[in-house]
Amino acid sequence: MITVENLTKTFTQSNTSVAALDDVSLEVPDGSVCGVVGTSGAGKSTLARCIALLEKPDTGAIRVDGTDLVSLEGSKLRAARRRIGVVPQGDSLLRQRTAAGNVALPLESAKVPAAQRRSRVAELLDLVGLSDKASVYPDHLSGGQRQRVAVARALAAKPSVLLADEPTSALDPATTDSVLTVLERARSELGVTVLVVTHDMAVVRRIADDVAVLEQGRVVEHGKVLDLVSEPGSRIGSTLLPETDQASVLRPDSGQQHDVVAEVVLVGFAAVGALLPEASSRFGVELSILGGGLTRLGDTPVAKFRVGLSGERSESALKWMIERDAHVRRAPVSVDGVAA
Numbered sequence: 001m002i003t004v005e006n007l008t009k010t011f012t013q014s015n016t017s018v019a020a021l022d023d024v025s026l027e028v029p030d031g032s033v034c035g036v037v038g039t040s041g042a043g044k045s046t047l048a049r050c051i052a053l054l055e056k057p058d059t060g061a062i063r064v065d066g067t068d069l070v071s072l073e074g075s076k077l078r079a080a081r082r083r084i085g086v087v088p089q090g091d092s093l094l095r096q097r098t099a100a101g102n103v104a105l106p107l108e109s110a111k112v113p114a115a116q117r118r119s120r121v122a123e124l125l126d127l128v129g130l131s132d133k134a135s136v137y138p139d140h141l142s143g144g145q146r147q148r149v150a151v152a153r154a155l156a157a158k159p160s161v162l163l164a165d166e167p168t169s170a171l172d173p174a175t176t177d178s179v180l181t182v183l184e185r186a187r188s189e190l191g192v193t194v195l196v197v198t199h200d201m202a203v204v205r206r207i208a209d210d211v212a213v214l215e216q217g218r219v220v221e222h223g224k225v226l227d228l229v230s231e232p233g234s235r236i237g238s239t240l241l242p243e244t245d246q247a248s249v250l251r252p253d254s255g256q257q258h259d260v261v262a263e264v265v266l267v268g269f270a271a272v273g274a275l276l277p278e279a280s281s282r283f284g285v286e287l288s289i290l291g292g293g294l295t296r297l298g299d300t301p302v303a304k305f306r307v308g309l310s311g312e313r314s315e316s317a318l319k320w321m322i323e324r325d326a327h328v329r330r331a332p333v334s335v336d337g338v339a340a
């Protein structure tokens, strides 16, 4: 578990101060992938650099497995740093070293014997799917391949935590996928806790269990992605889920009256597949989809629909859905049955 407690970091340059981190607290459970998102300048890299112990915060604590790393110095600090693998923002490979040579770097610094080093490098290149590129120089690798080498290098010293700062920036969707697969594999095969800084919501959608939204150095939203998406007013929810009013212009029953109009968020195969038709037949209500749609977060299907219910037992049908973990927000209904 990584616990960040009340972290602050202010940079002062030519008499102006920037609060890059302003009382930031968050928790990243062991073996999970946490996405840190936010606009440019929000403080994402500063947070990642503080957690990686490359930057010292002004105040606050960073605990990895219970130990506060901020107060460490000397050999203890160096040992703690080794437990944290870093994929820095931008292209970070050494040009004059091959892929294998880059991955070997941290092992050389840690004075791992040559034979052991070679087998570890081979293992890591296999993990990132680049065994055939071992002797290729960075200039002859694609952007995605370079990032995968950087991930392999970050994993070389068997860290318990992996920090990746914008690992997919400037990559096309297919290449992004290959890099995310590698991060996901680090978590699932090596049990590493992954913190991935990104402005790309596709990254959160694909691999994040948790997400923290930073804005001007403050955490404005933090939690499990699947919990946040069903919270009313969640920015993550409104970014990751389908718009409910987008499809409403095309709704087939335009002009029809509804007794109740509601927004419903359904999480998981069972809920997405069966809850609405079952509620409709069980309570004898007519249920129309007025907008919204389906998406997938990680492996979980999630739906957000605006639904119109007609029939005496509409309220009971909604209550029944809520009891089955549907997240329902009633919309006020105007005279013509369309949500105001």
Ligand SMILES: Nc1ncnc2c1ncn2[C@@H]1O[C@H](COP(=O)(O)OP(=O)(O)OP(=O)(O)O)[C@@H](O)[C@H]1O
Binding pocket: 011, 012, 013, 018, 019, 020, 038, 039, 040, 041, 042, 043, 044, 045, 046, 047, 089, 199
């Ligand atoms: N070494 C530094 N010296 C002075 N100011 C800094 C330094 N590092 C960061 N800052 C400032 O702190 C704020 C946060 O920067 P940071 O790099 O953490 O943002 P970011 O969210 O990673 O942005 P981006 O998405 O552009 O990478 C910015 O206003 C930046 O200008």
Ligand SMILES: [Mg+2]
Binding pocket: 044, 045, 046, 089, 165
């Ligand atoms: Mg950054």
